[in-house]
Amino acid sequence: MTREVLLTCPLDCPDACRLKITVAPVEDARTGQVAERMVKLTGDAAHPITRGFACVKTVHYPARANHPERPLYPMRRVNAKTEPEPVFERVGWAEALDDIAARLRVLLDSRGPQSVLRYNYAGTMGLMEGTHVHALFRALGTPELDETICATAGTEAWSMGYGTRYSVDPPDVAHARLIVLWGINSLSTNSHLTPHLTAARKSGARIICVDPYRNRTAAFADEHLKIRPGTDAALALGVMHELFAQGWTDEAYIAEATTGVEELRVAAAEWTPERTAQVTGLDAGQVRAFAQAIGTTRPSYFRVGYGMTRHESGGTNLRAVTLLPALTGDWRLRGGGCSLSASGAFKLNRSQLGAAHLIRPDTPHVNMNELAGALRPEAGLGALVVYNTNPAVVAPDAGRVRAGLQREDLFVVVLEQAMTETARLADYVLPATTFAEHADLYTSYGHHFLGYNPAALEAPGEARPNSWVMQELGQRLGVTEPSVYWTVDELITALLETDHPHLAGITLERLKAEGSVRLNLPEEFLPYAYGAETPSGRVQFSPAPQHREALATLNDEYPVRLLTPPAHHFLNSTYGVLDNLNRAEGSEPHVLVHPDDAARSGLNDGTYAWLQSEVGQVRRRVKITDVTQPGTAVVEGTWWGLSAPDGTSINELTAQTLTDLGAGSTFHNTRVRLSPAAQSSV
Ligand SMILES: Nc1nc2c(c(=O)[nH]1)N[C@H]1C(S)=C(S)[C@@H](COP(=O)(O)OP(=O)(O)OC[C@H]3O[C@@H](n4cnc5c(=O)[nH]c(N)nc54)[C@H](O)[C@@H]3O)O[C@H]1N2
Ligand SMILES: Nc1nc2c(c(=O)[nH]1)N[C@H]1C(S)=C(S)[C@@H](COP(=O)(O)OP(=O)(O)OC[C@H]3O[C@@H](n4cnc5c(=O)[nH]c(N)nc54)[C@H](O)[C@@H]3O)O[C@H]1N2
Ligand code: SF4
Ligand SMILES: [Mo]
Numbered sequence: 001m002t003r004e005v006l007l008t009c010p011l012d013c014p015d016a017c018r019l020k021i022t023v024a025p026v027e028d029a030r031t032g033q034v035a036e037r038m039v040k041l042t043g044d045a046a047h048p049i050t051r052g053f054a055c056v057k058t059v060h061y062p063a064r065a066n067h068p069e070r071p072l073y074p075m076r077r078v079n080a081k082t083e084p085e086p087v088f089e090r091v092g093w094a095e096a097l098d099d100i101a102a103r104l105r106v107l108l109d110s111r112g113p114q115s116v117l118r119y120n121y122a123g124t125m126g127l128m129e130g131t132h133v134h135a136l137f138r139a140l141g142t143p144e145l146d147e148t149i150c151a152t153a154g155t156e157a158w159s160m161g162y163g164t165r166y167s168v169d170p171p172d173v174a175h176a177r178l179i180v181l182w183g184i185n186s187l188s189t190n191s192h193l194t195p196h197l198t199a200a201r202k203s204g205a206r207i208i209c210v211d212p213y214r215n216r217t218a219a220f221a222d223e224h225l226k227i228r229p230g231t232d233a234a235l236a237l238g239v240m241h242e243l244f245a246q247g248w249t250d251e252a253y254i255a256e257a258t259t260g261v262e263e264l265r266v267a268a269a270e271w272t273p274e275r276t277a278q279v280t281g282l283d284a285g286q287v288r289a290f291a292q293a294i295g296t297t298r299p300s301y302f303r304v305g306y307g308m309t310r311h312e313s314g315g316t317n318l319r320a321v322t323l324l325p326a327l328t329g330d331w332r333l334r335g336g337g338c339s340l341s342a343s344g345a346f347k348l349n350r351s352q353l354g355a356a357h358l359i360r361p362d363t364p365h366v367n368m369n370e371l372a373g374a375l376r377p378e379a380g381l382g383a384l385v386v387y388n389t390n391p392a393v394v395a396p397d398a399g400r401v402r403a404g405l406q407r408e409d410l411f412v413v414v415l416e417q418a419m420t421e422t423a424r425l426a427d428y429v430l431p432a433t434t435f436a437e438h439a440d441l442y443t444s445y446g447h448h449f450l451g452y453n454p455a456a457l458e459a460p461g462e463a464r465p466n467s468w469v470m471q472e473l474g475q476r477l478g479v480t481e482p483s484v485y486w487t488v489d490e491l492i493t494a495l496l497e498t499d500h501p502h503l504a505g506i507t508l509e510r511l512k513a514e515g516s517v518r519l520n521l522p523e524e525f526l527p528y529a530y531g532a533e534t535p536s537g538r539v540q541f542s543p544a545p546q547h548r549e550a551l552a553t554l555n556d557e558y559p560v561r562l563l564t565p566p567a568h569h570f571l572n573s574t575y576g577v578l579d580n581l582n583r584a585e586g587s588e589p590h591v592l593v594h595p596d597d598a599a600r601s602g603l604n605d606g607t608y609a610w611l612q613s614e615v616g617q618v619r620r621r622v623k624i625t626d627v628t629q630p631g632t633a634v635v636e637g638t639w640w641g642l643s644a645p646d647g648t649s650i651n652e653l654t655a656q657t658l659t660d661l662g663a664g665s666t667f668h669n670t671r672v673r674l675s676p677a678a679q680s681s682v
Contacts, residue, residue, distance in 0.1 A: 001025055005456040006044055006515050009058055010130075010435035011571050012122035012150075014341070014446025015192040018047035018516050019054055021062075021436065023457060029068065036457055038062040038436055047516060049170060049447045055191050057569050060578055061434075067577055069419050071431040072461025081406040086424045093462060096428055097469075101476035103411050104140075107382040108477075113141035114364055115382040119371065121149055123388030123574065126440030126453075127353065127495065128488050129433075129466045130388055135355035136470040137385075139481035143364040146663065149395070151445075153309035153664030154340050157319035160661070161326070161541070163534040165344035166527035168301060168337045170447050174199035175335025176301035178293055179207045182321050183232065184305020187216040188568040190446055193303065200301075200335070206293065210235065211307075212563060213592065213634050214627040225290060226629050228281035229561050229668060230311040234547040236320035238276025239291040240268035243327050248295025250329025257531045258326050260542030267544035279547060281629065299336025300328060306340075307565055310668040313548040315661025320545035331528040331539075339446075345519055345527075346443040346450065347500035353491075355483045369665045370656050372397035375404020387415040387432070387466050390573045392422040394638050396665060398651035399616045415466050418577045421641055421649075431463040438465040439488040441495065441511070448519045452492075452511035550669060552614075552657070558671035560597055560633050562611065564650050565668070567637025576640035585637055589644055591620040592634040593674065598624045601674040608645065608677040611635075613670050616652040619645050619677045633672065 002024040009017040022040035027033070041061050045052035064070075074096035075088035107115045118137040124130045146152075158165050173179065173196040186193050197207060197220075209221035210232070218224040227235055243249050244265055254261050273284040273291075280287070294300055302325060309318045322338050330336030351357060366374050371391055374381060384405070395401045405412055405425040414426035423429045437459040442451040467488075474484045486494070492508050502519045511517055532539045554561060569575070569584040576582070591611060593603060603609050605624040610617055611633075620635060628634050641649045657666045 008451025016444035018044035121389035138358040152662030153659040156662035167339040167342035178297035183308025232317035233320040237271040242291030253329030299333035302338040372400035613653040
């Protein structure tokens with residue numbers, strides 16, 4: 001009666017695990033029908049990256065897929081969106097789609113395509129359900145959404161130095177003898193790297209973590225450099241200073257594979273260990289020892305995270321760090337170099353993915369970090385179609401995002417698997433399938449395997465893939481662009497239409513037969529050993545990175561920097577619906593406050609505090625702890641507002657400020673003031 005299926009995890013996580021899912025007939029409490037459902041989930045033992053384990057969060061995915069509050073039928077909101085409790089009525093698909101298409105048609109005809117916006121992110125990383133579905137909107141000519149909430153500062157930074165984003169092959173990390181985990185909480189957010197870290201350590205590698213607070217990864221590392229937030233470029237320049245001064249650079253690599261070293265030498269010259277220490281909050285001895293470790297240990301491997309990019313100068317900060325292995329020549333050694341993202345290795349033919357060929361030079365753009373601004377009445381939006389993301393919780397300035405979503409003159413359609421706070425503010429909620437219920441193709445940003453999933457389970461209730469909804473709307477709106485109506489097989493066939501050697505021998509048939517297929521990379525993959533895919537063909541040091549202090553500088557009014565990094569038991573806001581995972585994170589969000597700041601603000605452990613930023617305020621329970629540093633507070637996890645004592649998302653505090661490179665998000669740049677709050681939970 002039970003069977004097992006192997007599927008790729010669709011979530012926004014570098015590991016893109018191969019999951020072993022047990023499926024069994026279960027009676028559905030709401031429909032009364034007996035149908036096959038996922039009942040257990042673990043990792044595929046045969047997969048070289050997944051190695052038999054799924055993370056502590058996704059092992060609970062079956063409870064999420066089978067959740068009693070999962071939307072299973074199209075629903076129309078019947079009370080005012082400003083009412084605190086939404087009331088929905090069930091409607092048929094035909095009625096919902098006819099009405100949505102009619103309302104979009106009126107807007108398109110009367111106010112033009114710029115009055116309709118898609119809003120999406122990576123809730124599923126599937127190339128069909130996550131990306132190709134944009135085709136409908138490109139065919140309609142609606143504004144391009146710049147998908148900047150996570151990675152663009154890093155992407156832009158990497159591209160300046162190295163061009164295409166290639167990464168060290170994770171199994172090669174075992175060969176490294178120094179591992180620097182810089183601005184990434186990898187034990188939580190990239191947990192399938194851990195076995196390779198442990199293997200390297202068994203062979204004598206040292207692990208150093210650079211992070212403003214002692215997260216799980218810092219506790220695991222041999223050494224923790226508790227850097228002041230936003231000062232990574234200063235630390236990288238300080239290390240470069242020592243590399244140049246002590247003769248620890250690899251002159252052959254620099255001469256053969258890079259350009260601009262003289263500029264970098266000049267920029268680094270003023271970053272003595274003493275000055276570096278002053279800016280970064282470390283001591284000069286730590287800076288010297290860190291530089292010596294990097295200068296004298298071969299191979300050195302750097303795993304950089306998007307964490308350090310979420311500051312005003314976050315792009316430059318990350319770029320400065322990524323240039324270090326180009327000074328030491330580590331790119332020529334197996335296990336040496338740096339990883340941000342592996343996505344560039346997937347050389348699929350993306351020319352028609354999401355009907356990208358229809359984007360015109362004059363198409364207006366909306367930066368997704370500026371949704372709060374785009375939803376102001378005067379910005380002129382009439383409809384928002386949301387899929388694969390939960391902006392009422394995850395977008396900056398979430399209070400204004402929610403106010404925008406509540407406008408009665410804004411028509412909001414949300415495709416969802418869960419009754420998120422965004423879905424609760426929709427005019428229509430359309431029930432979406434999960435990764436086990438639709439076919440799709442997945443790349444990864446942490447390894448080099450393509451994953452193909454068939455539709456392994458029948459969809460519960462009337463849940464439908466995003467692609468089905470877009471095609472139904474397309475027909476009703478008279479869209480004739482052929483790619484809007486592609487099947488998954490047609491999409492994959494188009495993606496594989498390329499002569500690139502990385503995809504040689506990979507066919508649709510092979511993907512279906514094997515499920516997980518490694519890119520056709522050499523056994524020893526050394527992507528930047530002899531240069532880079534930049535205009536010069538070399539790794540580019542120019543323009544030399546500079547340290548810049550945040551404009552949102554700490555002062556008497558706002559004396560504390562608030563970091564809001566991911567939680568161990570959450571995946572962004574995807575698991576906010578599961579009580580057990582909320583309990584594992586402490587049942588409600590806590591703010592970690594250093595004892596010095598607690599004393600200064602009159603806060604006691606376990607009581608509530610107000611956190612006020614220039615953008616908004618929230619109430620959170622205080623945990624006084626020296627895991628953080630004076631002047632830095634931390635709230636882990638993008639909790640649902642529904643699980644917070646005051647009903648707010650932490651993004652009530654964060655600003656729409658953009659990064660220096662890539663117009664990215666600045667979630668860790670927030671300055672706040674802390675004060676005691678009333679202790680009741682309302
Ligand atoms: N368990 C879990 N895993 C996840 C996610 C999740 O929510 N939970 N989310 C997924 C997604 S979408 C992403 S983008 C990744 C993100 O994964 P990471 O890159 O690990 O997460 P970040 O928010 O980017 O923050 C990581 C670390 O950066 C630190 N940091 C903040 N500011 C600075 C700074 O100025 N300098 C330095 N050196 N460090 C700084 C934070 O303290 C934090 O410990 O994780 C993915 N995996
Ligand atoms: N303060 C703060 N805010 C942050 C961050 C932070 O570190 N601090 N991290 C930021 C980062 S890095 C990211 S990537 C974003 C992530 O934020 P989001 O993009 O909102 O990611 P999730 O919260 O996981 O929400 C994804 C949603 O997509 C839905 N979904 C999944 N699969 C499908 C599908 O096939 N169809 C449909 N219709 N829906 C689907 C899920 O049910 C879920 O509700 O948050 C950002 N926000
Ligand atoms: S969320 Fe990441 S670590 Fe967890 S199962 Fe999915 S891919 Fe693997
Ligand atoms: Mo992200």
